[in-house]
Each structure stands twice: as C-alpha cells, then as structure tokens.
Amino acid sequence: MSIRHRTARKRGACLIAALTAAISLSSPHAKAAEPSPPRFTDGFGLQVTSQPRWADENHRTFLFSVSTNQVPTPTLLEGQEPGRHTVVVTLPAGYDPSVRYPVQYYLHGHPDRPDAQWNQRVVENATRDVPLITVQPNGSGRGWYSNWVTPGAAGPQNWETFHLEQVIPFVDANLSTVATREGRAIVGHSMGGFGALHYAEHRPDLFSYAGSFSGGLDLQNSEIRAAVAASSVNPGSGTPTVGADAIFGPPIWPFDGVWNAQSPAQHVESLRGMGVALYTGNGGDLTVNPIQAVLENRARETALVTASHLTAAGIPFHLSDYGDGSGWAPGCTGKHADEACVQADMNHFVGLITRRS
Numbered sequence: 001m002s003i004r005h006r007t008a009r010k011r012g013a014c015l016i017a018a019l020t021a022a023i024s025l026s027s028p029h030a031k032a033a034e035p036s037p038p039r040f041t042d043g044f045g046l047q048v049t050s051q052p053r054w055a056d057e058n059h060r061t062f063l064f065s066v067s068t069n070q071v072p073t074p075t076l077l078e079g080q081e082p083g084r085h086t087v088v089v090t091l092p093a094g095y096d097p098s099v100r101y102p103v104q105y106y107l108h109g110h111p112d113r114p115d116a117q118w119n120q121r122v123v124e125n126a127t128r129d130v131p132l133i134t135v136q137p138n139g140s141g142r143g144w145y146s147n148w149v150t151p152g153a154a155g156p157q158n159w160e161t162f163h164l165e166q167v168i169p170f171v172d173a174n175l176s177t178v179a180t181r182e183g184r185a186i187v188g189h190s191m192g193g194f195g196a197l198h199y200a201e202h203r204p205d206l207f208s209y210a211g212s213f214s215g216g217l218d219l220q221n222s223e224i225r226a227a228v229a230a231s232s233v234n235p236g237s238g239t240p241t242v243g244a245d246a247i248f249g250p251p252i253w254p255f256d257g258v259w260n261a262q263s264p265a266q267h268v269e270s271l272r273g274m275g276v277a278l279y280t281g282n283g284g285d286l287t288v289n290p291i292q293a294v295l296e297n298r299a300r301e302t303a304l305v306t307a308s309h310l311t312a313a314g315i316p317f318h319l320s321d322y323g324d325g326s327g328w329a330p331g332c333t334g335k336h337a338d339e340a341c342v343q344a345d346m347n348h349f350v351g352l353i354t355r356r357s
Helices: 013-025 117-126 159-174 193-204 222-235 255-259 290-311 339-354
Strands: 046-054 062-069 085-090 104-107 133-136 184-189 208-213 274-281 318-321
Touching: 046 159, 062 117, 062 159, 062 255, 085 159, 085 222, 104 159, 104 339, 117 339, 133 159, 159 208, 184 193, 184 339, 208 339, 222 290, 222 318, 274 290, 274 339, 290 318, 290 339, 318 339
Parallel strands: 104 133, 104 184, 184 208, 208 274, 274 318
Antiparallel strands: 046 062, 062 085, 085 133
16 A cells, blocks of 8 residues: 655645534534424525435435526436436534534546435545535536536536536525635545546635545546546436537547546646645456456546646645555455445545544
C-alpha cells in the first residue's frame, strides 16, 4: 500500500466553523421525539412529485422525488419512474430545524442510483456522529453530471444545470442549511467522482471542498472515453440507449473538443483555494473480479494525472493511493465498487471536512 498525503492546510476552515457552530447549538444528550420528515415546496424549476418519506425506522435518511424541465425524460434503470428524479437526504442524528447545518453532496456512480442501500449505509456510517446533511441527487445510470451535447430523441439532459442551479437552492430553501460556499462540500464515486470535480471546477463559488472516490477524471484518456461511450449504448446503463456521441460529442480527434474542455484532470486551476481529496486503489488481484479490478486500475491512472496537474499548479491536495486496500480498511480489496473501500474513503473524507482525521 502506498498512501501519499498532500492535504490542503487551512482549506475548508469555514466549513469546519459551520460544523462547530452546529455542534454548540445542539445538545448531544437531548433525545428528540420521533420526527416526521420535512415537507418540501416546489421551487427553482423543480416540482415535488412525492413528498419525503423515511427510508427506514432509524429516521435519518429520507427520499423524495422531483421533476425538472432540465432533464424531463431521464433514461431509466429498473424500478425508476419516468420523469421522476429520486433524491436521498441523510440528516444528522437529532436534526434541529432551528440549527443551520453544512451540506455534503454525494454523487453516485455508474450504473448506480441514489437510493441504493449500499449508498445509504456508506453515508450513514460515515456521518453517524457528525452534524452534517448529506444529499444524494439522481444522476441516472449514465447522466455523467454534464449538460449533454447531442441528446437527440432523449430530449434535454442538462444534468449540471439540474443539480447546480435547481437542486442546491431547492435544498437550501427546504432544509436548515448553511447556504454558502463555506457550508458545502461535494464528493462522488466513479462517475460521481468525475462529477464532483467537474462541478467544483465549473462552480468554485458553490463548494469549499471537493473529493473523488475512484473517479474517471481524465476525459483525454482513450480508455475513459471508451467507457463513457460504452455506457451510452449499453442497455444496462438505462433505457432507452443513446448515441455514443450524445454526452460529449464525437470522442475522436478533431471533433473531441468538448471531451477535452470538460476533462477535470487538466482544468484544476479553479480549484485553487478549495480543499481537494483524491482516493484510489490499484485493483488488487487482477485474477479476482477482473472487471472491477481493471476499472479501478484505470481510474487510478486518471487520479495520478489529476494529481500531477494539481502539483504543477501548486494547488495543495490530499491523495490516498491505497493499492490493494489491505492497509486501508478491513475487507477492502482495492477494487472499483468495493463497499469496504468506499466506506473507508467516505469516512476519511468526512474526517477531512470536519477535521476529525
């Protein structure tokens, strides 16, 4: 295992101050009555299509759904409803509407969904004793957290606009949040790791910390291009399928300008002044679960390219390059969608943004 730390000192200080304020205003010994989930009001281009409902009897995580004209017809995974976007919110224990809480946005991977139970477990475990709200918006099986270039018959697929200009202000209007850059962090796994850095680079005014768990960060990498294009035409990524050029345009030179322009690895300058954290394994034993091993191995290459650009720009960052995972967390095998690895990533990231690590 190799772990390199390049932690940005003094980054995320205001986010930590917000957390400290939340702790001081809420008694750790108070036992609140069983709460009802909040009710949400339409706004910012979103219409509430189902009000919040608890995910389970623990009363920390709830789900609701919205419709939006920015992505009116997302491609669907099994069990998803046409035109409806599920959003999952995990509240801190003892959530008090009179207290303002920082928010962490967690972007799921491909072909995952925000209401997958493993995502709930990872978030709840990492934030159990932390006064922090976590929001997981729908990114579809293949949304790639981008405004698509040529969606064709799929209709508008403006995922970036949906999330940054609609979901974030909507959450701030309906929950008791610290509604400033200093009160927000963003992180994601795989496709979501791409999305987290992509969003942070496009809107550094919104986030004080950004992180990637095994993200495909380098769109100039031919293997990542092949993976994105394959996700477009693969029915397993959602139905109906779309063209290989739907998201970023043609992936070949000289028509690949959008791919180059939207690649987080090469456009790190706007992350200056923000906390940045990258996490990756090397895939471990390539003979065991070889698909997930290769995916992680290739994602690692994009993390290293991103790290090299951050270093060249003089931007401090944290890198956990944990190899086969044996020294990172019990049960972590260094593979791409290994829950034990992602759990350890999330634990560490939450520790960074709360300065508990």
